[in-house]
Amino acid sequence: MIITKAKSDEEIKEVIQPFKKLVVVGCGTCATLCQTGGDEQVKAMVQKLTDWGKEVTGSIVIENPCDLRIDKRDLKRLGDAMANADAVIVMSCGVGVQTISQASDKITLAALDTVFIGEVERIGQFYEMCRACGDCILNETGGICPITRCAKHLLNGPCGGMNKEKCEVGTDKDCAWVLIWKRLKEQGREELFTKFREPRDYSIKAGPAEIIWK
Amino acid sequence: MGPITEVYSKLGESLKSGKWTWTGEIEPEKTTNLEEVIHTAKILAGHVVAANVTDNPQSFGCMNSLVPSYLIQKEAGLEAIWQVTCRDRNRLGLLSDILAAGNLGIKNILALTGDHTTSGDNPQSMPVFDLDSAQLVYMIKKIMAGHDLAGNEIENPPKFHIGVAGAPGAEPLEPEILKIERKIKVGGEFIQTQVVYDMEIAKRFLDAVKHLKVPTLIGICPLKSYKMAKWMDEFCPGIFVPPEILEDLKKIQDAPKEERRQKTDEWNLNFFEGWLKELKKTTSAAGCHIMAVGFEYIVADIVKLIK
Numbered sequence: 001m002i003i004t005k006a007k008s009d010e011e012i013k014e015v016i017q018p019f020k021k022l023v024v025v026g027c028g029t030c031a032t033l034c035q036t037g038g039d040e041q042v043k044a045m046v047q048k049l050t051d052w053g054k055e056v057t058g059s060i061v062i063e064n065p066c067d068l069r070i071d072k073r074d075l076k077r078l079g080d081a082m083a084n085a086d087a088v089i090v091m092s093c094g095v096g097v098q099t100i101s102q103a104s105d106k107i108t109l110a111a112l113d114t115v116f117i118g119e120v121e122r123i124g125q126f127y128e129m130c131r132a133c134g135d136c137i138l139n140e141t142g143g144i145c146p147i148t149r150c151a152k153h154l155l156n157g158p159c160g161g162m163n164k165e166k167c168e169v170g171t172d173k174d175c176a177w178v179l180i181w182k183r184l185k186e187q188g189r190e191e192l193f194t195k196f197r198e199p200r201d202y203s204i205k206a207g208p209a210e211i212i213w214k
Numbered sequence: 215m216g217p218i219t220e221v222y223s224k225l226g227e228s229l230k231s232g233k234w235t236w237t238g239e240i241e242p243e244k245t246t247n248l249e250e251v252i253h254t255a256k257i258l259a260g261h262v263v264a265a266n267v268t269d270n271p272q273s274f275g276c277m278n279s280l281v282p283s284y285l286i287q288k289e290a291g292l293e294a295i296w297q298v299t300c301r302d303r304n305r306l307g308l309l310s311d312i313l314a315a316g317n318l319g320i321k322n323i324l325a326l327t328g329d330h331t332t333s334g335d336n337p338q339s340m341p342v343f344d345l346d347s348a349q350l351v352y353m354i355k356k357i358m359a360g361h362d363l364a365g366n367e368i369e370n371p372p373k374f375h376i377g378v379a380g381a382p383g384a385e386p387l388e389p390e391i392l393k394i395e396r397k398i399k400v401g402g403e404f405i406q407t408q409v410v411y412d413m414e415i416a417k418r419f420l421d422a423v424k425h426l427k428v429p430t431l432i433g434i435c436p437l438k439s440y441k442m443a444k445w446m447d448e449f450c451p452g453i454f455v456p457p458e459i460l461e462d463l464k465k466i467q468d469a470p471k472e473e474r475r476q477k478t479d480e481w482n483l484n485f486f487e488g489w490l491k492e493l494k495k496t497t498s499a500a501g502c503h504i505m506a507v508g509f510e511y512i513v514a515d516i517v518k519l520i521k
Contacts, residue, residue: 151330152301152341156348157393159327160381160408163451169330181389193389196396199305199349199363 002030002093003126004037004112013052015109019086022054023078025100026061027092033120036112037091045091045111057081065096071103134204140192142183149176155197217427218375218403223321224293225264226375229404229429234494235501236517237295237406237431238262240286242277251282255290257510261517264293266324270302273334280311284318295377296320299328304344305353309362312354316372324377324406325350348396351376355401378402382410382419383452391422398426405430406503409453413492420497429500432493436482436506436516440467482512487519494520
């Protein structure tokens, strides 16, 4: 899931300052689960904007704002509400904001900061798990990603900053390579830990990535 | 890899010979002035075979380590162990500097991961870590063999002895040893360790790396004050200062300045005499790496303790 957090009221006030009429768009998927862009948060945003003297011409929670087809369909259904708005304030990750800005010719504003791709342990507890590096090594590391969970994204074991199983960056966090070592040991796959991994090929992530089926 | 075969430097020669070897440490600072660095190098010269020149230690931005490495060799006659971390440069930047080091007559490199940027004085910096320390060793060996990581040819390749770091106080120790094994496998020729005060920790580490058959220099650090000892114990990952040391230094701390200095020096010489004799007599250590930044005058006396 893509984890988001709300921008501060001060920042929102500043970005909406030039506009009088606004449409609010939420996200029915990730931001709903994060409680940053679901039904309730969209209602609260409408209330806030009204309190700040803005006119909200319409609001909607789009199931997948990261899907251009759905955005085009749902924004069309807003009809005059969209046509009369000066700008659209989007409560989703950066993908949703950008996709909506493609689906409409209105100025699109982001209400959230996109933080990471993460796991939901419970509501309000999210942990980063994937950096979308494009070359997954989880099969070799006991299902624990060092690219994401090692602060230095090392590939060949812990650094000298590991202390009592913890990371040197934020000493409350576990050292990913100690977790990997323990997991591989439990699984009887220690040989994977000792494998030398050559430097990664970062050219596969050069420029914006795309996948186009042929 | 394993034991040193070809010799490129005084350090390489000393380690290959099996003689007890001393290395020292020099930290360039946040200045363009290198007078202090050269002065320190002159104090250390003759007492240590070579000195590490640190690369933005603890991620504090200082002059790059290559220029002072060159100058201590040229102006103080002290061989450098050029420290290189993966924190601030990608493989292109590292390659450029390694070739420059070859031209400047640098013959020893300590290949390090580097502390994270957030521990330093510019915590907003982007941490690079394009390579890790094992991959850095691997790249240096490739460069020495005439190719960069992508396989492009390098004319007139340089020669270095490559050292790697060890953390004897790591808990757990096993993954740390497995990492050192990897670094040796890809080309590391000697190990320099983090500071150790507890002899049992030094012995445990030396036993664990014995099978690698590479010279290991145990890190020591004379203690200038109780405050410094307490700080190291609390804030340096993997460094454990035994409580009896802290107690000894606490007793000295309230003495008047001159007396305190004299007593601190005496305490260090007394402590390290027994410690070094035991290390030399009962372990496979190849020598010691003495980190006495700001306390260099004591190095000559400590080195003499086991001559």
